[in-house]
Amino acid sequence: MSADLRTKMVAGAADLMSRRGLPAASMRDLARHSGTPLGSTYHYFPGGKRQLALEAVRFTDDQVRSRLSRSLEQGPVEGVREFLAVWRQILIDSDFEAGCPVLSVAVTESRAGEAAEAVTAARDAFSHWCGLLSRSLREHGAPADAAQSLALLIVTSVEGSVAICRAEGSARALDLVAHAVERLAGNALRHGEI
Amino acid sequence: MSADLRTKMVAGAADLMSRRGLPAASMRDLARHSGTPLGSTYHYFPGGKRQLALEAVRFTDDQVRSRLSRSLEQGPVEGVREFLAVWRQILIDSDFEAGCPVLSVAVTESRAGEAAEAVTAARDAFSHWCGLLSRSLREHGAPADAAQSLALLIVTSVEGSVAICRAEGSARALDLVAHAVERLAGNALRHGEI
């Protein structure tokens, strides 16, 4: 039972899904992309593609959550910065070919389709990220409703930026949005409104 | 030469692409979805899927631009409202199965892939929408840099919201973002900063 190989498959799946969307990422491509044998895929993931997609979304969720939680200990502005840095790094490292696997699932799969669990996991991931940001903003003085709105605004605008950056082949959009939301977060903490 | 049928195909392609992403929308599905004969697809679109995808993105771009331009005559806040209403209507009418075809292309296709022209058209669409919003904000008193940042923040957050709304099966996210960006637009016009 090699946990490494399994994780490698899940991480590779998340990456490839973020590049092409789930339906266009075939099991053969997913195996090849993560450098793991195709024959092992159904050994580790008896649920097939549905299971692999679900785990890939949850994997991304967990990774982002852990990085976000850690940086939020230094305050909400630092957390926002880290949230942006996560995606910026992925864009740069992939030459703007990869993006957010969670967004990819949300855009390409239906709630009632064959990957419904993955869509639910995507919804949960967005909810987790918003919740973490919102709680931190609240704990640092922002009113509850402003914190919730601002957290959602941050997550949505960053996800949208990542997609636009891919189309542009540049981090310009994400950097502009980064500047704007950091300022908004600062204002919210100082003046209690967005 | 039936222009209606051609347009019907393009509009149907845009809709189906927004639901599943471009690679998962087969030519047979695209024809069936728009109620047009498959045999005619390559007659009207000799460039095949690439051409159909490209025209679908441009079609969406044009539609949004025209609605946005018209409503911006009543001021930037009214324009923002219209921009949000476009996507809200699509979400509701499709029971949160459809979304933005332009985002869909940006997420599922590579700049160097077989639908490179469609990706370029997606980049242009985002740029057009940001440009319209930005210009209107500037013309109504917002400083140039604030107008540009805010316009991008609006487009990105709305695109992100549409995706999240699909995953949630609810317009909650879009409505919250709508409230936030309308307030931001108002502030930018009154105080000259975001």
Added chain:
DNA sequence: CCTGTTATATGACGAGTGTTATAACCGTAG
């Protein structure tokens, strides 16, 4: 050595892919 479990390789299944060639349909002009 043998055994048993886990992991990988291979090939096959029916269905679907984009695309093209070819044949049939259709309304209208001559």
Added chain:
DNA sequence: CTACGGTTATAACACTCGTCATATAACAGG
């Protein structure tokens, strides 16, 4: 009526899809 243009239908091309059954390999403990 015939002839012909723009359309549509159909079948086929080589290929890939997700999935599974089966066969082989690798490696543990006795």
